[in-house]
Amino acid sequence: MPTISLIVAVYKRLDALELVFKGLAAQSFKDFEVILAEDDDAPQTKQFVRVRNASGAFPVKHVFQEDLGFRKNRALNAALRIAAADAVVFLDGDCIPHRHLLREYARRLQPNLALYGRRAMLSEGFTAALLRDGNLGRLTIRDLLLSGSRKRLDALYLPWLPTPRRTNIGIWGCNWGILRKQLIDVNGFDEDYVKAGVGEDADIEWRLHAIGVALQSVRYKAVTYHLYHRAHYDQAIVRENLEMFREKKLTGRSFCRNGLDKHGVVLQ
Numbered sequence: 001m002p003t004i005s006l007i008v009a010v011y012k013r014l015d016a017l018e019l020v021f022k023g024l025a026a027q028s029f030k031d032f033e034v035i036l037a038e039d040d041d042a043p044q045t046k047q048f049v050r051v052r053n054a055s056g057a058f059p060v061k062h063v064f065q066e067d068l069g070f071r072k073n074r075a076l077n078a079a080l081r082i083a084a085a086d087a088v089v090f091l092d093g094d095c096i097p098h099r100h101l102l103r104e105y106a107r108r109l110q111p112n113l114a115l116y117g118r119r120a121m122l123s124e125g126f127t128a129a130l131l132r133d134g135n136l137g138r139l140t141i142r143d144l145l146l147s148g149s150r151k152r153l154d155a156l157y158l159p160w161l162p163t164p165r166r167t168n169i170g171i172w173g174c175n176w177g178i179l180r181k182q183l184i185d186v187n188g189f190d191e192d193y194v195k196a197g198v199g200e201d202a203d204i205e206w207r208l209h210a211i212g213v214a215l216q217s218v219r220y221k222a223v224t225y226h227l228y229h230r231a232h233y234d235q236a237i238v239r240e241n242l243e244m245f246r247e248k249k250l251t252g253r254s255f256c257r258n259g260l261d262k263h264g265v266v267l268q
C-alpha cells in the first residue's frame with residue numbers, strides 16, 4: 001500500500017498535466033499513487049492514463065464524470081473513495097510539484113493536522129516556454145525573477161526554516177495534505193458547491209477546524225509552480241458561494257450532508 005495518495009484535480013489542459021507528471025516522475029519520495037480527479041469525461045485523459053500506467057513509474061488511477069459544470073468537489077470525493085493510502089495530498093492539474101513536495105508531506109503529516117502550501121505564479125511567457133520545451137530545469141529563482149513571474153518567494157525551498165507563525169493563513173485546494181481519516185470524519189467535500197470561487201478549500205477548512213484539526217503552513221517546504229491562465233472568476237458567483245459558505249458555518253455542522261457518505265456507505 002502506498003504511503004501517499006496524491007489527488008490531482010483535472011479539467012482539460014492535458015498540456016499542463018504533462019508537465020505535472022514530469023514533476024511527479026522526478027519526486028525524491030517514491031512511495032505514492034496518483035489519482036486523477038477529472039471534472040470531465042474526456043477520451044484524451046483516459047488515453048493519457050493508459051500511457052502513464054504502461055510506463056510503470058507509479059500507479060495512476062482515474063475518476064471522471066460528465067461535464068455538467070463545476071463539480072470539482074464531487075470528483076474529489078470520488079477520488080477519496082478509491083485512495084489506498086492513509087495520507088492524501090491535493091494538487092491542481094496546472095501546478096508543477098517541486099521534486100521534494102511529497103517527501104515534505106510524508107515527513108510532516110500526522111493526526112489532527114492539515115498542512116497547507118502555496119504556489120509561485122508563473123508568468124504567461126514563462127508558462128508558454130515550459131509548455132513548448134518541457135524543460136523543468138527552468139524552474140529556478142533566477143529564471144522566475146527574469147520572467148516577471150509573481151509570488152516568487154513561494155518558489156524558495158528552505159526546509160530547515162522554522163514553521164512560519166503566520167503566512168496567508170488558510171487551505172488552498174491546489175497544495176495541501178491531511179490524513180484521509182480526518183476527511184472521512186467530516187464527510188469529505190461538500191458537493192453543494194457547484195460554482196467556482198469558494199467551496200473546496202474554505203469550506204473544508206472550517207469543518208476540519210470544528211473537529212479539532214489544526215492548520216500548519218508548509219511554505220518554503222511544499223513548493224509548487226502554477227502555470228499561467230487567465231483568471232475567470234465571476235465575482236457575482238463568488239459572492240453567492242460566500243453567502244452559502246456563511247450560512248453553512250452558522251449551522252455549525254462539520255459533517256456535511258452532501259459529501260462522501262452516499263446511500264449509507266461507510267468508509268474506512
